[in-house]
Amino acid sequence: MTPRLVEVRQNVLKHNDEVARALRERFHASGVFVISLVSSPGSGKTTFLERTLTLLQPAYRVAALVGDLATENDARRLARSRAPVRQIVTGTLCHLEAAMVENALEGWSPGELDFLFIENVGNLVCPSSYDLGEDLRLILVSVTEGEDKPLKYPTIFNTSDVTIVSKMDLAEAAEFDWQALESNIQAVRPGMRVLRVSAKTGQGMDEWLEWLTALRSSAARLPGQ
Amino acid sequence: MTPRLVEVRQNVLKHNDEVARALRERFHASGVFVISLVSSPGSGKTTFLERTLTLLQPAYRVAALVGDLATENDARRLARSRAPVRQIVTGTLCHLEAAMVENALEGWSPGELDFLFIENVGNLVCPSSYDLGEDLRLILVSVTEGEDKPLKYPTIFNTSDVTIVSKMDLAEAAEFDWQALESNIQAVRPGMRVLRVSAKTGQGMDEWLEWLTALRSSAARLPGQ
Numbered sequence: 001m002t003p004r005l006v007e008v009r010q011n012v013l014k015h016n017d018e019v020a021r022a023l024r025e026r027f028h029a030s031g032v033f034v035i036s037l038v039s040s041p042g043s044g045k046t047t048f049l050e051r052t053l054t055l056l057q058p059a060y061r062v063a064a065l066v067g068d069l070a071t072e073n074d075a076r077r078l079a080r081s082r083a084p085v086r087q088i089v090t091g092t093l094c095h096l097e098a099a100m101v102e103n104a105l106e107g108w109s110p111g112e113l114d115f116l117f118i119e120n121v122g123n124l125v126c127p128s129s130y131d132l133g134e135d136l137r138l139i140l141v142s143v144t145e146g147e148d149k150p151l152k153y154p155t156i157f158n159t160s161d162v163t164i165v166s167k168m169d170l171a172e173a174a175e176f177d178w179q180a181l182e183s184n185i186q187a188v189r190p191g192m193r194v195l196r197v198s199a200k201t202g203q204g205m206d207e208w209l210e211w212l213t214a215l216r217s218s219a220a221r222l223p224g225q
Numbered sequence: 226m227t228p229r230l231v232e233v234r235q236n237v238l239k240h241n242d243e244v245a246r247a248l249r250e251r252f253h254a255s256g257v258f259v260i261s262l263v264s265s266p267g268s269g270k271t272t273f274l275e276r277t278l279t280l281l282q283p284a285y286r287v288a289a290l291v292g293d294l295a296t297e298n299d300a301r302r303l304a305r306s307r308a309p310v311r312q313i314v315t316g317t318l319c320h321l322e323a324a325m326v327e328n329a330l331e332g333w334s335p336g337e338l339d340f341l342f343i344e345n346v347g348n349l350v351c352p353s354s355y356d357l358g359e360d361l362r363l364i365l366v367s368v369t370e371g372e373d374k375p376l377k378y379p380t381i382f383n384t385s386d387v388t389i390v391s392k393m394d395l396a397e398a399a400e401f402d403w404q405a406l407e408s409n410i411q412a413v414r415p416g417m418r419v420l421r422v423s424a425k426t427g428q429g430m431d432e433w434l435e436w437l438t439a440l441r442s443s444a445a446r447l448p449g450q
Contacts, residue, residue, distance in 0.1 A: 004233055008229055008233055040265045040266040040347070041265040041349050041370060041377065041378065042265055042268075042366075042367070042369065042370025042371050042374060043267075068377055069350065069377060069378060069379075069380070070376065070377060070378070070380075071373075071376050071377050073373055073376065092350070092353075094319070094348070094350035094351060122265070122349065122377070123319070123348060123349070123350060124266050124347065124348070125294065125317070125319035125346070125351065126319060126350065126351070128317075141267075142267070142369065144267065144367065144369040144392065144395060144399075145266060145267025146267050148296075148298055149266060151295065151296050151298065152266065152293055152294060152295060152296050152298065152347070153266065153294060153295070154294075154295050155294070155317065169398075170369065170395065170398055170399060173395055173398035173399075174369075174395060174398075
């Protein structure tokens with residue numbers, strides 16, 4: 001990048017960080033736990049999120065924001081869960097920014113929610129640098145993508161908290177090598193938690209939701225949260 | 226984006242177009258046919274390219290450039306084809322630019338090649354706007370990514386010439402819907418050629434290579450090429 005482009009980009013990031021910080025304070029004050037999702041296009045974020053919203057709803061108040069370049073398809077798919085969903089259309093932008101989340105929340109009261117999910121644009125590069133004020137960032141990797149993704153996209157793994165290995169139902173057909181992926185994740189981000197799921201068959205979804213709801217409960221008990 | 230960021234970005238793109246134009250003239254003058262590949266991370270570009278290089282080599286002189294953020298893994302994989310391969314490490318940049326291609330070619334004589342392949346960074350957004358001087362841009366979509374990708378990433382489909390549907394060996398396991406993908410491609414880019422392959426089983430590779438070599442022959446006969 002040219003030095004001027006770097007400078008302008010740094011200002012954009014600094015502004016984003018300020019908006020994200022304000023968002024995070026607002027989320028904490030109102031008691032909503034916020035989870036963002038990043039991945040390649042086609043890793044199964046929307047299917048995983050639809051299933052998560054559906055399974056959480058009997059007990060929790062949930063909602064979702066979903067970012068996409070050009071369509072509202074994902075919002076329509078997620079709406080089948082009957083949770084409130086809003087689409088953020090980013091145009092040519094390959095990531096969400098905190099200000100877009102802030103705008104999309106207009107008229108909503110986060111205090112009425114237990115969980116808010118934010119599905120980012122499908123991209124393993126651009127979303128890395130943009131804090132959205134979330135409590136937890138998930139990175140999804142499907143078993144069909146190859147086990148080398150953490151090594152090839154280390155920054156986004158480093159800015160994420162948990163890896164969700166998706167499409168486990170295709171593991172055998174894709175000759176998925178669990179040991180290789182796990183060791184590549186740990187090489188890039190030692191100690192990272194990794195969960196394996198299939199949103200299609202339901203495999204691993206109970207474990208994921210138990211872990212998530214426990215995390216929310218313990219976060220709520222922390223001073224200053 | 227801020228107006229200033231838009232302005233700086235337009236200057237970067239204008240400069241890229243100039244470098245790409247010069248590259249294209251140089252490629253045409255030396256008779257090398259240049260193909261670039263774009264896709265999501267994990268769509269199978271490297272496996273497809275390794276197989277393509279291997280199958281073309283008995284009859285043609287081939288080489289490849291491969292872009293990645295952080296590793297030289299893909300260059301190592303492609304080197305198994307015994308074709309000359311060079312890695313371009315892009316750092317945090319989510320696409321290749323024409324100047325990177327120009328630099329990577331230093332010391333190579335394109336006139337000694339029949340085909341040059343350029344594998345872009347895995348990304349369905351960033352590479353759209355950057356001309357690399359190629360004759361043909363392929364977009365790969367694997368059967369496991371979902372049939373909605375053309376609707377969600379229309380710009381990159383519009384700047385590509387051919388869609389390669391990859392990992393056809395997983396089509397049944399993934400419940401891939403060929404009609405849905407084909408109709409979404411045609412909705413975004415009417416008349417686009419679509420080829421279905423599995424680099425793993427070899428399905429569709431003959432058809433792809435016959436088509437590619439015929440295209441190169443006819444391009445060589447065009448005046449001004």
